[in-house]
Amino acid sequence: MxxxxxxxxxxxxxxxxxLLVRxxxxxxxxxxxxxxxxxxxxxRALAAAGVTASxxxxxxxxxxxxxxxxxxxxxxVLNVIEDAGERLxxxxxxxxxSRKLLAVSTMIIGQVPVDGLRPYGDGYLTSRGTFQKYFQHAELRAVVAQVTGVEPVALAPGIFVAFRCPEDEQDFLLQRRRSRRSSTAGYRVERPRRAAIARPEVHERIATVIEEMAAFAMDRGRLPHPEELTPTGHEKLSHERVSFTRALELCREVAIDEEAFSSATAARREDLLVHHALGILNRTRSASQPSPAIIRDVRAHFGSQRELGEQALEYLHALADAKRTAQAMEVAAELGVGIIDEDGRLVVDAERIESMPGVLRCYIGCAFHLSGEIDGPCLVRLDPLRKRLTLFPLEEWDPPFPVSTRSVSIDLRKQDVYFRLKLRRLVRKADIFGMSPRSKQRQLERQHREQSGLGERIVLEHVAG
Ligand SMILES: C[S@@+](CC[C@H](N)C(=O)[O-])C[C@H]1O[C@@H](n2cnc3c(N)ncnc32)[C@H](O)[C@@H]1O
Structure with missing residues (x-):
């Protein structure tokens, strides 16, 4: 192979x-x-940013x-090895x-279509004669746990990190909830230039066009149509006598990272599904008048408007299916986006909604359509069993026990919204932000729970008065 x-x-x-850098x-x-x-x-990119790497x-x-x-x-790497023993x-x-941590990533099932690929062992043979195994997210977790003896942390679907030392893991969990992430700006790949090239290669001559095409592809999860290239791009191509199709081929070869592209495709598909499902639910007029760009997106990602419609309806059925929403909530909690409370409801910082699985974003989108969104710090609590979503605006995040004085509940069954004035205290801020087990905040919360006889999983404590 x-x-x-x-x-x-x-x-x-x-x-x-x-992700490791960020x-x-x-x-x-x-x-x-x-x-x-x-x-x-x-x-090369790490070296350019001053990281010692080999x-x-x-x-x-x-x-x-x-x-x-x-x-x-x-x-x-694991996904290109056809022999299971060699993978281990x-x-x-x-x-x-690894002294501190090991990051393991593989392609996962559903990231790219496998229709037409020849099954081989526990994976497939690609048209280029290479092997690809598509892992289940949980399967990869289990393999990493088995070999390292450490329960790994998921950074993204198909990407895990196993920490040698629990303290490092906890520091990381704390960091990851913080909105400010490190930038990857200094990490540029500088490939060694080949010597004695009389004339730059085609892809170098049309580098600006290739960049434009690649940026489009990563944003929309599909390649651009000729009409979607800027006039400057077209001028450059005709000046260099390169056809649009050839430029696209070159772009795929030299500028598009296939895994990142398939993630972009998956993200765009999900955006379209959520958008369309909300359109059906809310009978938004604009949903029936898509722009040419959206029509192209739909064709590329779903084949037809009808197929998108069917899949969006399926999405809406998922909203009605408490089991599926509960599963999506577990995935969200596992990825560190929110925590499950004493009644099986997911509580999440409103800032993190975009990182949640599509079904839940759709759920929240439907609710927001009824209620409008809330400005400022806010907790969102999803209760799929009662088809309810409750927003708890917080006065501020800073105190150890942030306070909420009112809540807005959206009943998706009755399509109604209820406001309530009630004083509550957030008593699990450490979990919402994934703070370390030794953090002062956690100690404070533990003490508070003991003194007030609060259950371990209570997130919001009612305060009399
Ligand atoms: C899909 S590439 C990934 C390369 C790189 N890590 C990246 O993300 O760009 C898979 C690489 O795994 C290498 N490989 C194959 N078998 C391997 C093994 N048993 N141990 C380590 N690497 C292996 C291949 O040579 C190939 O370069």
Whole structure:
């Protein structure tokens, strides 16, 4: 199997590496080892940002020594290995090199269509003769847990981090709820230029067009139509005598990271579904008059408006299905977006709604359509059993026990909204923000619970008066 063919040229950090940087797990103070580094573009970007990093790859960098590092990345390697025993071995080796943490990512089921691919072992043979196994998110978690002996933390679907030391894990959990993330701006891939090229290659001559096309693709989860390229882009192409189709091909080859593109596609599909489902529910007039750009999106992602309509209806049925919403809530809680309270309801910081699974965003979108949104700090509580969503505006986040004086409940069954004046205290701020077990906030909350005889999972405490 020609596994190396799976390694693409990257122009930006890979998704797992970018997440590690944004969460502050990778930076100039931590050393990095990229196990199965492919063409090494992540390493070049890390070096450009001042991070000490090296990597090994059986095809591209077989002679580089495998060394220990604070952070080891095993990025999209397990999914290209057809032999299950060898997968475990790669995982074991990578873990043994990591001093602080190991990041493991794979393609996951549903990220790309597998129609037409030839089944092979527990995966598929692609048209390029490479092997791809698409993992279930939970399956990957189990494999990582089995090999490392550590319950890994999910950074995104198909991307896990296993920490050696529980304190580091807790620090990370605290960091991740903070809205301000580290930037990846300094992490640019600078590929070595080939010497003695008389004339730049085509893709270099039309680099601005390729950039424009790639930016469009990552935003919309699909490639642009000729009408969607700017006039300057067209001028450049005709000046360089490159056809639109050829430019697109080059763009895919040199500028589009396939995993990031499939995530962008999945995100755009979900946005369209949520948007359309809300349109059906609220009978929004604009939903029946989509713009040409949306029509193209729908065609690319769903084939037809009718198919989108059917899938959106299916989405709405999911809203009515308490079991499915409950499952989506568990996924959200597992990803650290909110916590489940004593009555099985999900409580989440309103700022984090965009990171929730689509079914829940749809649920919340429906409710917001009835109630309008709330400005300022606010908790959102989803109660799929009673088809209810309640908003708790908070006076401010800063105090250890932030206070809410009123709530807005939206009853999706009755399509009605109820306001209530009631004093409540948030008594699980540490969980909402994922603070460390040793944090002062958690100690305060524990003391408070003991003194007031509050149950462990109570999130909002009623206050008399
Ligand atoms: C899809 S590429 C990913 C490359 C890189 N990590 C990235 O994200 O761009 C998979 C890489 O895994 C490498 N590989 C194949 N078998 C491996 C093994 N047993 N151990 C480590 N790497 C392996 C291949 O040579 C290939 O470069």
């Amino acid at each position: 020609q596994r190396h063919k799976t390694a693409m040229v990257r122009h930006t950090l890979s998704q797992p590496m970018s 969460h502050g797990l990778v930076g100039p103070e931590a050393t990095v080892f990229d196990y199965g580094c492919g063409q090494g573009d992540d390493l 990597g090994w790859d059986p095809h591209f960098a077989p002679d580089v020594p495998q060394v220990s590092a604070d952070v080891v990345n095993l990025g999209f 071995e790669a995982l074991r080796n990578a873990w043994s090199l």
